Amino acid sequence: MSASGSTQSRSLRKLFRLNIAAKQALFAYAIILPTLAVIVIFRFLPMLQAFYISLHEYDLIRPPTFIGFRNFIDLVQDPLFLQSAWVSFIYVVFSCVPVWVLALALAVLFNREIRAKNFFRSATFMPVVMPAVVNAVVWTFMYHQDGVVNTILAWFGIDPIPWLRSSKWALWAVILIGIWRATPYYMVIFLAGLQAIPQRYYEAAQIDGASSWNQFRHITLPLLKPTTLLVMVMSVIVALKVFAVPLIMTGGGPADATRVLPLFIYQTAFEFFKMGRAAAMSVFLFAAVMIFTIFQIRLFSRGED
Amino acid sequence: MMRGHSRYGRIFVTYPLLVLISFIGLLPFYWMVACSFKTNENMFLMPLQWFPNPINWNAYGDAWKAQDFTRYFLNTTFIAVAITFGNLLLGSLAGYSLSKFRYFGRGVLFLLILSTMMLPLEVTMVPLFLIVKKFGWPNTYEGLIVPFVVDGFGVFLMRQYLKSIPNELIEAARIDGASELRIYWQIVMPLCKPALAALGVFTFREAWDMYIWPLIIVTKDSLRTLPLGISLFMSSFGTSWDQLMAVAAIGTLPMVLLFFFLQRSFIQGISISGLKN
Numbered sequence: 001m002s003a004s005g006s007t008q009s010r011s012l013r014k015l016f017r018l019n020i021a022a023k024q025a026l027f028a029y030a031i032i033l034p035t036l037a038v039i040v041i042f043r044f045l046p047m048l049q050a051f052y053i054s055l056h057e058y059d060l061i062r063p064p065t066f067i068g069f070r071n072f073i074d075l076v077q078d079p080l081f082l083q084s085a086w087v088s089f090i091y092v093v094f095s096c097v098p099v100w101v102l103a104l105a106l107a108v109l110f111n112r113e114i115r116a117k118n119f120f121r122s123a124t125f126m127p128v129v130m131p132a133v134v135n136a137v138v139w140t141f142m143y144h145q146d147g148v149v150n151t152i153l154a155w156f157g158i159d160p161i162p163w164l165r166s167s168k169w170a171l172w173a174v175i176l177i178g179i180w181r182a183t184p185y186y187m188v189i190f191l192a193g194l195q196a197i198p199q200r201y202y203e204a205a206q207i208d209g210a211s212s213w214n215q216f217r218h219i220t221l222p223l224l225k226p227t228t229l230l231v232m233v234m235s236v237i238v239a240l241k242v243f244a245v246p247l248i249m250t251g252g253g254p255a256d257a258t259r260v261l262p263l264f265i266y267q268t269a270f271e272f273f274k275m276g277r278a279a280a281m282s283v284f285l286f287a288a289v290m291i292f293t294i295f296q297i298r299l300f301s302r303g304e305d
Numbered sequence: 306m307m308r309g310h311s312r313y314g315r316i317f318v319t320y321p322l323l324v325l326i327s328f329i330g331l332l333p334f335y336w337m338v339a340c341s342f343k344t345n346e347n348m349f350l351m352p353l354q355w356f357p358n359p360i361n362w363n364a365y366g367d368a369w370k371a372q373d374f375t376r377y378f379l380n381t382t383f384i385a386v387a388i389t390f391g392n393l394l395l396g397s398l399a400g401y402s403l404s405k406f407r408y409f410g411r412g413v414l415f416l417l418i419l420s421t422m423m424l425p426l427e428v429t430m431v432p433l434f435l436i437v438k439k440f441g442w443p444n445t446y447e448g449l450i451v452p453f454v455v456d457g458f459g460v461f462l463m464r465q466y467l468k469s470i471p472n473e474l475i476e477a478a479r480i481d482g483a484s485e486l487r488i489y490w491q492i493v494m495p496l497c498k499p500a501l502a503a504l505g506v507f508t509f510r511e512a513w514d515m516y517i518w519p520l521i522i523v524t525k526d527s528l529r530t531l532p533l534g535i536s537l538f539m540s541s542f543g544t545s546w547d548q549l550m551a552v553a554a555i556g557t558l559p560m561v562l563l564f565f566f567l568q569r570s571f572i573q574g575i576s577i578s579g580l581k582n
Contacts, residue, residue, distance in 0.1 A: 028406035123327035
């Protein structure tokens with residue numbers, strides 16, 4: 001084979017390989033395109049548009065008029081909005097903190113040797129299976145003045161509580177349901193985290209005679225830290241989104257006691273048709289979620305390296 | 306000594322605790338079903354009836370006739386199935402693209418998709434409604450399905466799973482002359498079954514649960530989903546509790562079946578949703 005022929009075939013092969021690489025890249029672009037289109041049109045664009053609309057007055061009938069930051073200025077002076085933000089805050093704090101503790105405790109419990117483990121675990125998990133709307137309907141029934149919740153409380157000598165009809169109790173009723181439904185969900189995540197901890201750490205600790213509390217404190221907790229942080233972030237975002245349960249159970253009342261932010265946004269936009277105002281509220285909600293999302297992306301990228 | 310101590314601890318602390326937790330977890334399910342068979346006179350009888358007596362067999366039939374629940378049920382099933390298939394197909398394609406190919410802009414695209422993962426619909430519902438309105442999609446199946454036909458979570462899950470599949474398998478198929486699409490469909494997809502099952506069950510559950518979006522874009526009765534139908538039934542005048550519980554039980558049944566038959570995938574989908582790697 002001559003020297004010139006060999007270089008020719010080499011460059012031909014190179015061209016061929018380049019062609020293959022280009023073909024593969026084209027294929028890769030083609031198969032991600034539908035996903036990209038959906039994500040850009042229905043997720044990314046609306047996110048940007050939310051900012052745009054928030055600077056306008058828009059009632060779906062007349063064309064939007066630019067009013068600058070008027071919506072935001074009105075919002076921070078609107079007692080209803082401040083009340084709603086406060087309700088969301090209380091909901092997030094008091095539905096999330098107990099969930100973290102309970103979910104972790106249950107995960108530790110189910111990570112042990114237990115007889116009839118599958119039955120107990122499935123029973124504990126069941127709240128996750130119930131659809132949100134069903135959840136709201138069934139609990140409304142259970143919270144009835146003469147319902148099953150008050151009946152059970154009466155066994156312990158507690159007087160009937162006017163759960164959903166009192167502005168003092170309604171939010172706590174909604175929070176309890178949130179805890180009931182979220183705890184098993186995060187228990188599953190904690191369990192996955194616990195099972196990833198190598199058994200040999202515990203074996204070594206047992207040889208050293210460490211008590212189970214010390215094992216939990218010095219092995220489980222530190223090694224579970226990434227999972228714990230993730231559960232915290234996820235649960236807060238999910239709690240900020242709560243909507244179906246307060247809408248169906250109380251409609252935001254009594255006396256605005258359960259009007260969480262998403263519910264207020266929905267009502268402002270689709271009952272009072274103040275699109276700009278609703279969008280401005282979304283921006284506030286977005287800011288709250290964003291703080292946690294950035295936090296989470298940082299967690300993701302740390303794991304990614 | 307230690308052993309004896311922990312055994313007593315189990316009998317007197319752990320198991321009663323487990324029974325209590327199971328009771329709390331199962332009570333709403335039991336109460337829903339039990340009360341769907343109670344007569345309305347006995348609904349709030351004091352002391353409370355734990356077992357329906359006499360049994361009222363009419364609630365299910367009457368409720369089903371009160372509104373077009375057959376239609377709502379079929380609508381929800383159709384929408385949930387469509388969204389699930391969309392997520393499996395588009396999510397795996399995008400995940401495949403992001404994990405097994407090198408091209409310009411890949412990292413940026415991944416970040417873009419990832420950044421929408423935690424973006425709640427509650428934040429974007431107003432502009433999303435305006436966009437869907439521009440497409441002329443209020444009161445259509447397209448409007449209910451297309452915006453959710455793929456999601457950041459599915460792409461992320463598939464990408465992570467696909468990364469664990471050895472490149473050599475794909476390279477070998479290429480050398481054998483298989484087309485790219487064929488490699489994806491006949492070699493990559495069969496290897497992804499566990500991830501696809503987990504994603505499928507997870508997505509189906511979320512789609513079955515969807516409430517706020519149908520509430521915004523559906524006003525026609527023929528397009529109502531089961532959650533919309535149930536909440537409307539609750540707020541309509543003259544609905545009795547037995548019928549409402551009957552409808553609620555039927556709305557829950559598919560999820561319970563899904564859980565019992567695909568328990569592994571059901572649990573896996575959730576544990577993956579909390580995995581950082």
